[in-house]
Amino acid sequence: MPLVRRERELFAPAADDLRIRFFFLLGVNLLVHPNLDALSFLLESGAEIARPVLEKDEETKGEKDEQNRPEKRADESHAATLADRLWTVNASFRSVRQRVAPMLRCRMRVPLLDLSAQYERLADPIRREFDEILRTQSFILGPKVEEFERALAEHCGARHAIGVSSGTDAQLAIMMALGIGAGDAVITSAYTFFATGGCIARLGATPRFVDIDPATFNLSPVALEEFIGRRCRRNRDGRLIDDEGRIVRAIVPVHLFGLCCDMDPINQIAAQNGLTVIEDAAQAIGAEYPTAARGVRQAGTMSAAGSFSFYPSKNLGAAGDAGAIVCDDDALAERFRIFRQHGMEPRYFHHVVGGNFRLDALQAAVLWIKLPYLNEWSTARRGVADFYREQFEHAGLTNRIALPTEPYRASGLMNHHIYHQYVIRTPQRDDLQKHLAAREIGSAVYYPLGLHQQKCFAALGYRAGDLPETERAARETLALPIFPELTHEMQHAVVGAIADFLK
Numbered sequence: 301m302p303l304v305r306r307e308r309e310l311f312a313p314a315a316d317d318l319r320i321r322f323f324f325l326l327g328v329n330l331l332v333h334p335n336l337d338a339l340s341f342l343l344e345s346g347a348e349i350a351r352p353v354l355e356k357d358e359e360t361k362g363e364k365d366e367q368n369r370p371e372k373r374a375d376e377s378h379a380a381t382l383a384d385r386l387w388t389v390n391a392s393f394r395s396v397r398q399r400v401a402p403m404l405r406c407r408m409r410v411p412l413l414d415l416s417a418q419y420e421r422l423a424d425p426i427r428r429e430f431d432e433i434l435r436t437q438s439f440i441l442g443p444k445v446e447e448f449e450r451a452l453a454e455h456c457g458a459r460h461a462i463g464v465s466s467g468t469d470a471q472l473a474i475m476m477a478l479g480i481g482a483g484d485a486v487i488t489s490a491y492t493f494f495a496t497g498g499c500i501a502r503l504g505a506t507p508r509f510v511d512i513d514p515a516t517f518n519l520s521p522v523a524l525e526e527f528i529g530r531r532c533r534r535n536r537d538g539r540l541i542d543d544e545g546r547i548v549r550a551i552v553p554v555h556l557f558g559l560c561c562d563m564d565p566i567n568q569i570a571a572q573n574g575l576t577v578i579e580d581a582a583q584a585i586g587a588e589y590p591t592a593a594r595g596v597r598q599a600g601t602m603s604a605a606g607s608f609s610f611y612p613s614k615n616l617g618a619a620g621d622a623g624a625i626v627c628d629d630d631a632l633a634e635r636f637r638i639f640r641q642h643g644m645e646p647r648y649f650h651h652v653v654g655g656n657f658r659l660d661a662l663q664a665a666v667l668w669i670k671l672p673y674l675n676e677w678s679t680a681r682r683g684v685a686d687f688y689r690e691q692f693e694h695a696g697l698t699n700r701i702a703l704p705t706e707p708y709r710a711s712g713l714m715n716h717h718i719y720h721q722y723v724i725r726t727p728q729r730d731d732l733q734k735h736l737a738a739r740e741i742g743s744a745v746y747y748p749l750g751l752h753q754q755k756c757f758a759a760l761g762y763r764a765g766d767l768p769e770t771e772r773a774a775r776e777t778l779a780l781p782i783f784p785e786l787t788h789e790m791q792h793a794v795v796g797a798i799a800d801f802l803k
């Protein structure tokens with residue numbers, strides 16, 4: 301009997317129907333959405349369903365074929381072979397999964413960021429809080445904001461947290477309260493979001509951009525020391541003056557992508573030169589650093605004051621714009637509170653000019669609900685980063701792309717990196733990004749131009765090549781999808797697509 305006919309007979313109508321459905325689902329699954337977990341499930345359940353059906357089929361057949369023993373034996377062994385084949389396919393599927401994955405997964409859509417799962421989990425408590433605020437009609441500052449401020453201060457290990465309207469306003473309020481303004485210079489990194497430099501310029505001060513450490517993308521303490529040594533001097537009062545006669549007031553290190561700057565040398569250089577340090581911790585809430593003198597400290601709490609952004613895409617994101625300042629100094633905290641309300645104290649009496657930097661109760665409520673989950677989310681992000689590394693190593697790509705570095709991991713800190721972004725670098729960045737976009741894999745360039753080369757800062761006179769590491773990072777870096785709910789399968793798709801591009 302020809303093999304095909306024998307198989308058709310073996311799979312009696314019920315099995316036939318099952319087989320058709322099974323392979324139909326398999327085909328649809330592969331073509332429309334190559335979801336490997338579903339594929340694995342189908343193979344597993346297909347084999348499981350098929351075995352009893354085949355056995356039952358055999359029994360029925362056995363009764364019919366009682367007189368035809370040699371043929372029955374052949375059919376029996378053929379049925380067993382078929383069932384085994386399904387099991388084997390499934391087993392080998394598991395083992396070839398790694399190799400086949402990039403080919404199959406290339407059609408999987410992977411967003412750069414997806415906040416919907418996070419919201420679904422917390423929708424009920426958020427809605428309850430919103431209802432309560434709408435009932436009380438108490439929208440600006442007030443008890444909800446204070447409750448969040450207390451929780452945030454405790455979470456960060458700071459004496460004070462002051463809720464404000466955005467990360468940008470947090471920086472603005474800090475610098476205003478410190479009296480930074482026209483005629484002053486503030487040293488900061490050129491490789492950062494615009495707000496860092498923009499706030500300095502908005503106050504009439506001049507940003508002095510310093511290059512980054514290429515391994516971490518953060519302000520380089522070596523470049524900082526060199527800038528002060530080469531471009532600054534002391535005046536008669538012992539104050540640090542830049543090469544254009546401005547008083548250098550502060551250093552703003554930016555903890556980029558969720559990794560703390562190397563704060564010990566930065567604080568040391570600042571102390572030696574009488575400069576105030578203000579941390580831009582917009583992207584690094586909860587990130588830790590092993591200080592030599594004060595033990596493990598969190599981003600934002602290693603200087604005079606730190607600023608956070610709660611822009612929705614941040615690790616701790618609001619439902620709109622929001623931010624906070626943290627500090628340990630009681631008097632300074634009071635000044636920040638006054639500056640966030642037009643310099644008003646008491647009501648309608650203004651001793652200084654501040655701004656409207658108030659946080660509203662709806663945002664504070666969202667942040668207060670989310671804050672207890674922050675560590676869990678950061679841990680999940682580190683898990684994503686670990687799996688990316690594993691997969692890039694497995695694919696043999698670590699000599700073709702540079703992965704994020706983790707300089708504080710060996711210190712045993714839990715939050716040695718909070719992976720606000722997972723940023724790789726390659727000289728073929730632009731082509732790689734196009735390739736990923738064609739496969740519906742999200743990616744982003746943070747940032748395509750150093751601040752020193754932005755048009756609005758042209759008057760500062762920087763030229764191409766002045767800050768080579770910043771410029772190289774702007775050409776080479778690419779942020780890949782990262783969020784706590786990113787699945788291994790999605791990561792396979794990302795790594796597979798990158799492997800295809802580089803091969």
Ligand SMILES: Cc1ncc(COP(=O)(O)O)c(C=O)c1O
Nearest residue numbers: 466467468493495582609610611
């Ligand atoms: C490094 C850095 N500084 C400042 C800010 C400004 O924060 P916000 O957007 O909340 O004003 C951001 C926001 O993305 C940032 O990434």
